[in-house]
Amino acid sequence: MNTAHTAARVVDAVKVYGSGDTEVRALDGVTVGFPAGRFTAIMGPSGSGKSTLMHCAAGLDALTSGSAAIGGTELSSLDDRRLTVLRRDRVGFVFQAFNLLPTLTVAENITLPLDLAGARADAEWIDALVDVVGLRDRLHHRPSELSGGQQQRVAVARAFASRPDVVFADEPTGNLDSRSGAEVLGLLARAVRRMDRTVVMVTHDPVAAAHADEVVFLADGRLVDRMPEPTAERVLDRMKALDGPRAEADIPEHHTQGVPS
Numbered sequence: 001m002n003t004a005h006t007a008a009r010v011v012d013a014v015k016v017y018g019s020g021d022t023e024v025r026a027l028d029g030v031t032v033g034f035p036a037g038r039f040t041a042i043m044g045p046s047g048s049g050k051s052t053l054m055h056c057a058a059g060l061d062a063l064t065s066g067s068a069a070i071g072g073t074e075l076s077s078l079d080d081r082r083l084t085v086l087r088r089d090r091v092g093f094v095f096q097a098f099n100l101l102p103t104l105t106v107a108e109n110i111t112l113p114l115d116l117a118g119a120r121a122d123a124e125w126i127d128a129l130v131d132v133v134g135l136r137d138r139l140h141h142r143p144s145e146l147s148g149g150q151q152q153r154v155a156v157a158r159a160f161a162s163r164p165d166v167v168f169a170d171e172p173t174g175n176l177d178s179r180s181g182a183e184v185l186g187l188l189a190r191a192v193r194r195m196d197r198t199v200v201m202v203t204h205d206p207v208a209a210a211h212a213d214e215v216v217f218l219a220d221g222r223l224v225d226r227m228p229e230p231t232a233e234r235v236l237d238r239m240k241a242l243d244g245p246r247a248e249a250d251i252p253e254h255h256t257q258g259v260p261s
């Protein structure tokens with residue numbers, strides 16, 4: 001694996017929850033790198049370990065064994081304080097719930113992580129981000145005055161505000177209608193291509209995964225496939241093969257509309 005161009009990676013990652021009868025091996029020896037400057041989607045059946053992989057790769061949770069690194073930094077070598085600083089300065093997050101502060105304006109929400117860190121916002125960078133996410137005319141609004149899609153665009157801009165090594169997105173379109181979801185996915189892809197950013201996204205949705213440069217597939221806590229230049233059709237076919245007849249039941253109907261089976 002070419003670690004020089006890998007924004008985040010795990011090697012031989014094992015994550016076990018519980019013990020004895022209740023033991024669950026959520027990750028069972030996963031080795032995967034997320035290339036810098038690329039948009040990678042993580043897919044797999046429900047319970048296959050997607051969220052666990054993302055949380056461990058992002059330093060939100062610790063592996064049982066194996067290693068995880070952001071850039072060249074091994075996460076296990078960091079104490080809690082350094083890990084918190086690394087997450088704050090070098091990792092961005094976008095969640096299904098937008099998690100904006102209702103009392104702050106859009107502009108204030110975008111720079112909040114920098115303000116909390118006592119860091120100075122790079123005005124040119126923030127300015128460019130505001131254009132990429134299309135929020136120029138909403139900067140002085142409060143989140144309650146925005147649509148769900150606009151709120152998620154604020155969350156995306158906030159995630160990129162510190163120019164992190166990698167942005168992890170966990171079902172970022174899960175709370176959005178398909179049109180707003182497509183807009184948010186489009187701007188994640190734009191941030192990667194136009195601003196040389198790195199995005200790793202967990203999703204259930206083949207149409208969402210098709211916005212990525214590559215899809216990695218998990219099943220039963222293992223990495224089972226990688227698909228460069230995915231299309232929704234090919235991703236859906238791969239998911240059906242992984243999950244048998246359950247796959248279609250797992251995917252909301254609007255996500256499969258227009259996707260030939």
Ligand SMILES: Nc1ncnc2c1ncn2[C@@H]1O[C@H](COP(=O)(O)OP(=O)(O)OP(=O)(O)O)[C@@H](O)[C@H]1O
Binds near residue numbers: 026046049204
């Ligand atoms: N905190 C926890 N304690 C115990 N078991 C857990 C915990 N978190 C996850 N698991 C289990 O680990 C396995 C993988 O879970 P994970 O949430 O990573 O899967 P996923 O692919 O993200 O699933 P989904 O698509 O349904 O969100 C599942 O069997 C789950 O029940």
